[in-house]
Amino acid sequence: xxxxxxxxxxxxxxxxxxxxxxxxxxxxxxxxxxxxxxxxxxxxxxxxxxxxxxxxxxxxxxxxxxxxxxxxxxxxxxxxxxxxxxxxxxxxxxxxxxxxxxxxxxxxxxxxxxxxxxxxxxxxxxxxxxxxxxxxxxxxxxxxxxxxxxxxxxxxxxxxxxxxxxxxxxxxxxxxxxxxxxxxxxxxxxxxxxxxxxxxxxxxxxxxxxxxxxxxxxxxxxxxxxxxxxxxxxxxxxxxxxxxxxxxxxxxxxxxxxxxxxxxxxxxxxxxxxxxxxxxxxxx
Amino acid sequence: xxxxxxxxxxxxxxxxxxxxxxxxxxxxxxxxxxxxxxxxxxxxxxxxxxxxxxxxxxxxxxxxxxxxxxxxxxxxxxxxxxxxxxxxxxxxxxxxxxxxxxxxxxxxxxxxxxxxxxxxxxxxxxxxxxxxxxxxxxxxxxxxxxxxxxxxxxxxxxxxxxxxxxxxxxxxxxxxxxxxxxxxxxxxxxxxxxxxxxxxxxxxxxxxxxxxxxxxxxxxxxxxxxxxxxxxxxxxxxxxxxxxxxxxxxxxxxxxxxxxxxxxxxxxxxxxxxxxxxxxxxxx
Numbered sequence: 001x002x003x004x005x006x007x008x009x010x011x012x013x014x015x016x017x018x019x020x021x022x023x024x025x026x027x028x029x030x031x032x033x034x035x036x037x038x039x040x041x042x043x044x045x046x047x048x049x050x051x052x053x054x055x056x057x058x059x060x061x062x063x064x065x066x067x068x069x070x071x072x073x074x075x076x077x078x079x080x081x082x083x084x085x086x087x088x089x090x091x092x093x094x095x096x097x098x099x100x101x102x103x104x105x106x107x108x109x110x111x112x113x114x115x116x117x118x119x120x121x122x123x124x125x126x127x128x129x130x131x132x133x134x135x136x137x138x139x140x141x142x143x144x145x146x147x148x149x150x151x152x153x154x155x156x157x158x159x160x161x162x163x164x165x166x167x168x169x170x171x172x173x174x175x176x177x178x179x180x181x182x183x184x185x186x187x188x189x190x191x192x193x194x195x196x197x198x199x200x201x202x203x204x205x206x207x208x209x210x211x212x213x214x215x216x217x218x219x220x221x222x223x224x225x226x227x228x229x230x231x232x233x234x235x236x237x238x239x240x241x242x243x244x245x246x247x248x249x250x251x252x253x254x255x256x257x258x259x260x261x262x263x264x265x266x267x268x269x270x271x272x273x274x275x276x277x278x279x280x281x282x283x284x
Numbered sequence: 285x286x287x288x289x290x291x292x293x294x295x296x297x298x299x300x301x302x303x304x305x306x307x308x309x310x311x312x313x314x315x316x317x318x319x320x321x322x323x324x325x326x327x328x329x330x331x332x333x334x335x336x337x338x339x340x341x342x343x344x345x346x347x348x349x350x351x352x353x354x355x356x357x358x359x360x361x362x363x364x365x366x367x368x369x370x371x372x373x374x375x376x377x378x379x380x381x382x383x384x385x386x387x388x389x390x391x392x393x394x395x396x397x398x399x400x401x402x403x404x405x406x407x408x409x410x411x412x413x414x415x416x417x418x419x420x421x422x423x424x425x426x427x428x429x430x431x432x433x434x435x436x437x438x439x440x441x442x443x444x445x446x447x448x449x450x451x452x453x454x455x456x457x458x459x460x461x462x463x464x465x466x467x468x469x470x471x472x473x474x475x476x477x478x479x480x481x482x483x484x485x486x487x488x489x490x491x492x493x494x495x496x497x498x499x500x501x502x503x504x505x506x507x508x509x510x511x512x513x514x515x516x517x518x519x520x521x522x523x524x525x526x527x528x529x530x531x532x533x534x535x536x537x538x539x540x541x542x543x544x545x546x547x548x549x550x551x552x553x554x555x556x557x558x559x560x561x562x563x564x565x566x567x568x
């Protein structure tokens with residue numbers, strides 16, 4: 001995997017296999033093939049291939065600057081990939097940096113986005129809207145759901161993240177952990193096919209990480225499809241079907257958590273884990 | 285601990301010593317002290333103004349060069365221009381905001397033609413004197429068959445001019461909304477137009493409201509320039525009264541005081557508005 005593999009739309013993730021909860025005969029819900037990303041002359045992603053089956057939880061781990069967040073942000077086109085292809089729920093969009101996106105492509109990207117909802121490190125709740133309005137904005141504006149229906153769905157998911165009583169608060173009055181749980185509920189209210197988590201606990205006070213992780217573990221165990229960029233190894237161990245360790249824009253080691261986290265083969269993975277656990281004071 | 289060790293005088297308890305006071309007394313006495321210093325500051329401030337302005341008024345009255353009867357005779361005529369000045373300013377700021385909204389959207393557009401038009405507008409207006417623009421609209425446009433009455437020309441020129449300055453303020457306001465807000469809205473699947481209207485603009489407007497207030501206050505003063513197109517506002521009346529009676533000092537003094545008082549009242553209103561906005565400000 002050290003050399004970038006030649007681009008091929010038929011290239012598949014050699015490590016992907018349906019997870020424990022995946023219904024038999026399912027096809028991958030997310031497919032990333034030979035993805036490369038340049039920022040100027042900075043080669044951030046050097047050809048990564050990733051497949052995620054329905055009801056799987058995948059963790060992307062690696063140092064900051066390794067390309068893990070960039071990879072995640074390419075999946076919903078918050079970053080334009082430079083080379084390669086993305087497929088979500090059968091909607092395929094190829095990297096095409098040399099031409100302006102056509103209206104049709106933009107619409108397809110929008111369709112991918114509403115199927116692959118993202119939870120951000122910095123929450124990014126809308127500060128001028130109450131919690132409930134944050135949740136129903138997408139369903140009403142984007143999916144054309146009726147207001148009553150959207151409110152019912154939103155209340156249901158607020159309840160799920162344990163914040164039903166914050167329905168009419170403004171985000172500014174919530175703690176970081178509560179904000180992130182609201183952000184998760186906002187993503188869930190869109191009823192997406194896959195959830196993308198971009199370091200969801202990295203901006204949180206350590207005492208507030210647990211409440212967010214609990215919600216995420218519950219989702220994983222219920223069979224939500226999740227791709228999670230995280231430094232929380234305990235979460236990866238507990239919830240991930242597969243862990244992808246990325247360094248220098250390439251996958252270095254991939255496998256189930258008891259292999260990649262408990263018994264890493266590659267020296268780079270070992271070094272990363274030793275440093276991560278060293279910092280967290282948890283024995284490797 | 286002895287009194288001396290605390291730095292206080294030995295023996296009887298110092299009235300400024302809170303060491304032995306009960307918490308509620310500390311809170312009360314600190315609050316009383318704060319309120320007293322605030323009052324003291326305000327009193328000295330007002331007295332200083334009174335003394336300086338009073339001294340000026342007395343000096344002028346004593347000089348024998350100023351005719352007090354002028355005020356009684358022409359004061360009401362000049363003051364009668366206040367509604368005109370305010371009308372011109374209010375209507376112009378409203379149109380200026382409309383011009384600025386389109387201007388800012390143009391300046392933020394990725395379409396090169398739209399961007400070029402908006403940039404030309406800003407450059408042209410900011411690169412030429414307001415007084416030239418006002419007279420141009422009134423005197424030069426008729427050469428091309430465009431004849432506007434004085435009030436319309438004055439308001440058009442003022443709002444067109446202020447619109448250009450506000451354009452840049454609005455653009456900066458939109459750019460000051462954190463990038464995550466746009467990303468979160470895009471990730472929900474919202475279209476460009478909804479992102480702007482529902483997420484970015486409501487937050488940008490909050491950011492630029494104080495600037496609109498500032499421009500409105502400056503507009504009330506710059507509106508004096510529309511006297512050149514014979515709109516009978518405060519300055520026009522003062523100027524006419526002055527030249528008719530050869531009492532320019534008295535007339536212009538009255539006009540100056542009128543503008544001064546208007547801006548003080550408006551600044552006061554603006555301060556209160558800003559304070560109220562700060563209170564309800566809810567940031568993520």
